[in-house]
Amino acid sequence: MPNDILDNVALVIAAAAVAAVALAFAGFIGARHGRGTRSVLWTALVLWLLVIAVATLGSTVSSHYTGPRGLSLVPGQEIERGLANERGSNPWLNLVGNVALFMPFGFLAACLVRAPFIGRVATAFIFGLTLSASIEIAQYVLGRVADIDDVILNTSGALAGGVVGALVAVVTLRSRRVRAD
Template identity: 30%
Template sequence: MPLTLLYLLRALVLFVVVFCAFSIIRTRYFRHLKRGSSVRREVTMSLFYGYFIMLLIFLFMSNSTLAGPSVITHELPIAQRMNLEPFHTIRTFMAYGDIEFALINILGNVLITIPLGILLPMVYPYFKKFHRFFITLCLGVIAIELIQLIIGRTLDVDDVILNTLGGLLGYIAYQLTPRQF
């Protein structure tokens, strides 16, 4: 459980810093963009961009930063850093993995994109239509996995599946909530 708390604490601190920085920068330097906006919209935008920047930082950190210096994948050949077999990693976690590690990886990959599914259509009305949201979500998740492969992390089709599932759950939650804008 301490590993889970460490991840959550890191994410929370990073989000708070980014949220505050974005809010201050937007209020101080981009006042002209706020004409006709409401406090609720400004808070939603700050949440979205705080989340988005935190997500990018978290997703593109090296494995050694996330899991410690013993995990170095960039030295492995690309073929060994790729899993293109659906559900292979999930089955491996369930069969052989430590339950905490499995939960962090499986649930973490779902939970990390739920806010994207909620906030993206709130901030950008263009993405309220499902097909636009879904195509953007899929392309974004695939792009993230490809970038991770390039920077020395791994590409895993299970991450694509779980991240897409999380985004879809967020989108469903967004669709089920009453509109405030």
């Protein structure tokens, strides 16, 4: 699939995922008993996983990339190298993009798990770490560079989203209990 078509598919999936997250958020906050909210949350999670897959692996798979395979295991090395290189791609886009890409994932994971606040946050962190490490392994297998900085940034995004998701879930559940009493 050419990259421009892949980009358009990614945009459509991302728009659908954002809409599903917004609907889930509204339903989570507004629904008295939360009926249907979990279905919307699961749908949003699946759509967002597609966004992540297309964003992280899509161009490699579609172009049959066979560049130099590499492994970067020194934390901060690629971030520093990117910030020092003023030519080429925007390093801030890479930094912010890696964090932002995983925030909805962490939010949804925290909202879906039935656990106390810390359990929701821990779930988002562990799932974010596992997903990010899996993506980096896949990138390495596909002949790209696997980078520990991407794992750190992605997991940070999942953690941040998880904190927000856990807060929303806990506050919503408490307000439902108060209304029920």
